[in-house]
Amino acid sequence: MGFFAGLFFGVAFGIGFIVCIARYQIVRSARRADLAAIIAAFARMTVADSRKLLPGEYYPPWVVFAKRQKLSYSKLQLNWLNLQLNKIWPYVDEAASDLIRSSVEPILEQYKPIILSSMKFSKLTLGTVAPQFTGVSVNEGDPGEITMELEMQWDGNPNVVLDILTRVGVALPIQVKNIAFTGLFRLIFKPLVAEFPCFGAVLFSLREKKQLDFTLKVIGGDLSALPGVSEAIEETIKDAVEDSITWPVRVVIPIIAGDYSDLELKPAGILEVKLIEAKELTNKDIIGKSDPYATLFVRPLRDRMKSSKTINNQLNPIWNEHFEFTVEDPITQHFTIRVFDDEGVQASELIGCGQVAIKDLEPGKVKDIWIKLVKDLVIQRDNKNRGMVHLELLYCPFGTESGLQNPFDPDFRLTDLEKALKSGISETDVDPAKLAAQKKKEVIVRGVLSVTVMSAQDLPAVDLLGKSDPYVVLMMKKTEQKLKTRVINNTLNPVWNQTFDFVIEDGLRDLLMCEVWDHDTFGKDKMGKCIMTLTRVILEGEFTETFNLDGCKAGKLTLHLKWTPQTIVRD
Numbered sequence: 001m002g003f004f005a006g007l008f009f010g011v012a013f014g015i016g017f018i019v020c021i022a023r024y025q026i027v028r029s030a031r032r033a034d035l036a037a038i039i040a041a042f043a044r045m046t047v048a049d050s051r052k053l054l055p056g057e058y059y060p061p062w063v064v065f066a067k068r069q070k071l072s073y074s075k076l077q078l079n080w081l082n083l084q085l086n087k088i089w090p091y092v093d094e095a096a097s098d099l100i101r102s103s104v105e106p107i108l109e110q111y112k113p114i115i116l117s118s119m120k121f122s123k124l125t126l127g128t129v130a131p132q133f134t135g136v137s138v139n140e141g142d143p144g145e146i147t148m149e150l151e152m153q154w155d156g157n158p159n160v161v162l163d164i165l166t167r168v169g170v171a172l173p174i175q176v177k178n179i180a181f182t183g184l185f186r187l188i189f190k191p192l193v194a195e196f197p198c199f200g201a202v203l204f205s206l207r208e209k210k211q212l213d214f215t216l217k218v219i220g221g222d223l224s225a226l227p228g229v230s231e232a233i234e235e236t237i238k239d240a241v242e243d244s245i246t247w248p249v250r251v252v253i254p255i256i257a258g259d260y261s262d263l264e265l266k267p268a269g270i271l272e273v274k275l276i277e278a279k280e281l282t283n284k285d286i287i288g289k290s291d292p293y294a295t296l297f298v299r300p301l302r303d304r305m306k307s308s309k310t311i312n313n314q315l316n317p318i319w320n321e322h323f324e325f326t327v328e329d330p331i332t333q334h335f336t337i338r339v340f341d342d343e344g345v346q347a348s349e350l351i352g353c354g355q356v357a358i359k360d361l362e363p364g365k366v367k368d369i370w371i372k373l374v375k376d377l378v379i380q381r382d383n384k385n386r387g388m389v390h391l392e393l394l395y396c397p398f399g400t401e402s403g404l405q406n407p408f409d410p411d412f413r414l415t416d417l418e419k420a421l422k423s424g425i426s427e428t429d430v431d432p433a434k435l436a437a438q439k440k441k442e443v444i445v446r447g448v449l450s451v452t453v454m455s456a457q458d459l460p461a462v463d464l465l466g467k468s469d470p471y472v473v474l475m476m477k478k479t480e481q482k483l484k485t486r487v488i489n490n491t492l493n494p495v496w497n498q499t500f501d502f503v504i505e506d507g508l509r510d511l512l513m514c515e516v517w518d519h520d521t522f523g524k525d526k527m528g529k530c531i532m533t534l535t536r537v538i539l540e541g542e543f544t545e546t547f548n549l550d551g552c553k554a555g556k557l558t559l560h561l562k563w564t565p566q567t568i569v570r571d
Contacts, residue, residue: 089130113232127157145190184208248329269397281387284341291342352386445507452560462518477511528552
């Protein structure tokens with residue numbers, strides 16, 4: 001009996017021990033799998049994820065988030081790449097110097113300031129110090145191409161001398177010294193072919209310019225003796241870099257003989273921008289209020305940047321201005337706006353800036369948007385309220401077959417050849433951007449705007465008894481036509497359902513301004529307002545929308561808008 005009891009106990013203990021070991025192994029394996037999943041999740045973390053985990057106020061002062069993953073190759077591979085570049089640098093220097101001279105000199109001549117007669121290189125070598133690659137990545141994209149991006153840093157010793165001739169006949173040999181450059185270059189191998197080396201051409205471009213610093217020195221003289229010349233030359237050099245190799249500009253280098261004209265830079269569409277208004281801008285003046293104006297651009301070139309008018313002594317300006325920009329690459333390009341305080345003869349002071357990716361715009365569809373202004377578009381740690389800007393954006397691509405119509409261009413749905421024939425332009429000159437520039441005229445869109453003021457919700461309580469007596473004032477900004485609804489007593493959620501008609505002479509350049517007021521025997525209180533363009537209703541014919549009211553926390557106004565066109569007349 002004792003034997004069997006001992007045997008049973010031994011077998012039970014053994015089975016129990018085995019079960020415990022097996023369970024421990026299962027738990028240990030599960031912990032390892034969970035740890036592996038956590039590590040994999042950390043590996044997939046983006047900058048946005050990091051910002052969610054660690055709010056901005058807890059960042060150490062030395063932390064700077066990059067826009068993209070910096071390295072995808074190991075440090076050993078980068079060291080090998082830099083070693084090979086050092087070996088071949090003398091040959092790269094000779095070839096690159098000739099290429100820079102031939103391609104940049106014409107652009108320098110194009111952007112030279114009016115005070116200069118000519119700008120040419122008398123000496124141009126890149127020196128003995130090769131750049132260093134600090135990051136390499138291969139992007140997955142079009143299956144017919146391979147895209148490689150290389151982050152490069154260069155603190156070189158180039159010998160660059162520009163011969164400058166001023167309008168007054170003074171010749172100045174100017175040396176460009178202490179060049180410090182950091183940027184991200186893009187190489188696209190395209191198209192992929194069956195014969196060696198397996199691609200037809202290489203596209204080369206500066207994808208992102210992170211730093212470009214240099215100093216100018218007159219050989220045997222002082223550049224400060226000619227006021228304004230140094231600043232003008234610096235701006236010209238930076239414009240030349242932007243216009244010659246900065247993406248979406250690309251240099252196409254054929255490897256296998258063939259026609260690669262389709263790879264060259266071409267306009268892809270037009271971005272129509274209406275700068276409507278801004279609100280709650282930061283006051284930069286000690287006495288009075290800021291005098292805001294805006295600069296707008298897709299590419300930061302002086303001849304492509306647009307500026308609005310200045311609204312004096314106003315932190316809630318209404319501009320109502322229209323601008324047009326050429327887009328070459330809607331996938332990567334952005335629309336940027338910067339708002340400044342005009343300081344008169346002194347340099348303008350930046351209030352804030354904002355940006356919209358063109359790829360986020362639906363082609364042919366109006367996007368009404370409020371952009372929050374920030375201090376810096378790259379490092380956005382500033383939580384200060386700098387105000388907001390109200391924009392209307394419409395991206396219209398060239399060559400679409402979708403039947404989209406751009407109200408700023410009645411011929412939008414015509415083919416390039418039809419536009420050329422209609423405008424009397426040569427059939428061979430069918431570049432979309434040139435056609436748009438040559439046929440650009442005033443477009444007047446006339447019609448009747450019917451506005452039905454349907455209702456309002458969550459209006460603020462203005463009266464002592466916790467209610468309000470709201471009514472709505474409608475006004476067209478350009479013509480100053482003004483109409484108003486009846487008063488609805490003792491309510492914060494009024495229903496009007498009243499329709500008003502406005503005869504509009506210039507629909508693309510007018511604004512509908514809606515103000516909600518509280519009626520009172522002894523006065524009136526503005527409860528909130530909203531401002532809108534007519535572009536959307538012109539495009540869509542009619543729509544119903546609920547608009548947030550500026551000036552109150554939660555108030556909304558519901559409107560139905562309908563457009564009845566009359567004629568489109570070209571001046």
